[in-house]
Amino acid sequence: MKSLLLFFVVFTSGQFLFASKCPGTSNALLDEDVVAALGSTSSEEASRAVAEVMRRGERMIPHLIRMRGCRSVFFGAGLGNPQSSQLIPAKSVAGLPAIPVEQAALYLIVGIYNQNLSFAESPYLVDLALRPEDRKASTSKALNRRAWKAILAWNRRREDRNLENARANNDAPLKEAMVGFW
Numbered sequence: 001m002k003s004l005l006l007f008f009v010v011f012t013s014g015q016f017l018f019a020s021k022c023p024g025t026s027n028a029l030l031d032e033d034v035v036a037a038l039g040s041t042s043s044e045e046a047s048r049a050v051a052e053v054m055r056r057g058e059r060m061i062p063h064l065i066r067m068r069g070c071r072s073v074f075f076g077a078g079l080g081n082p083q084s085s086q087l088i089p090a091k092s093v094a095g096l097p098a099i100p101v102e103q104a105a106l107y108l109i110v111g112i113y114n115q116n117l118s119f120a121e122s123p124y125l126v127d128l129a130l131r132p133e134d135r136k137a138s139t140s141k142a143l144n145r146r147a148w149k150a151i152l153a154w155n156r157r158r159e160d161r162n163l164e165n166a167r168a169n170n171d172a173p174l175k176e177a178m179v180g181f182w
Helices: 031-039 043-065 101-114 141-160 163-168
Strands: 007-012 015-020 125-127 179-181
Touching: 031 043, 031 101, 043 101, 043 141, 101 141, 101 163, 125 141, 141 163, 141 179
Parallel strands: none
Antiparallel strands: 007 015, 125 179
16 A cells, blocks of 8 residues: 655745655755745745745755756746835736746846845846846846856856855856846
8 A cells, every 4th residue: 555645845944844744754855946946836935945045055056057948937036126116027017028937046146146136126137238228127038048158157167166256256157248137
């Protein structure tokens, strides 16, 4: 007879945990599972994943990089300045596109570097090669490709040194991309 195993994610004391009826199983949610929760269609779960990624910090960067190319909609909150009036819709509204998970991952990587998520108004990308008056909030694949190219090069440098050295040398993740966040 097969036993029924019930697993669910709970948020307790700032940590994701597995609640399990299996004796001897680990309660800690794996890093890759936290990052996978960014793709949840539950706003609460995706938002908790954002907070947990930031709590865990630098070790989450390789897992976030694996989200490259994931164009599923990010349903969470917590990306951008909480005092911003920038709307971040779960679907395209009035020409403003929904944020893809890969772009949320980019934002989190830069947030880990900056040690906060309020470094920009929102997780929309902007093309810094354009004049300020010509810049628009974007989720374009072209800007995402430029951002990922810079992130991957930066990550190789970070792996050779560490994040503290990158910060000390002002080696920001998107520095080479001419892409920034709104």
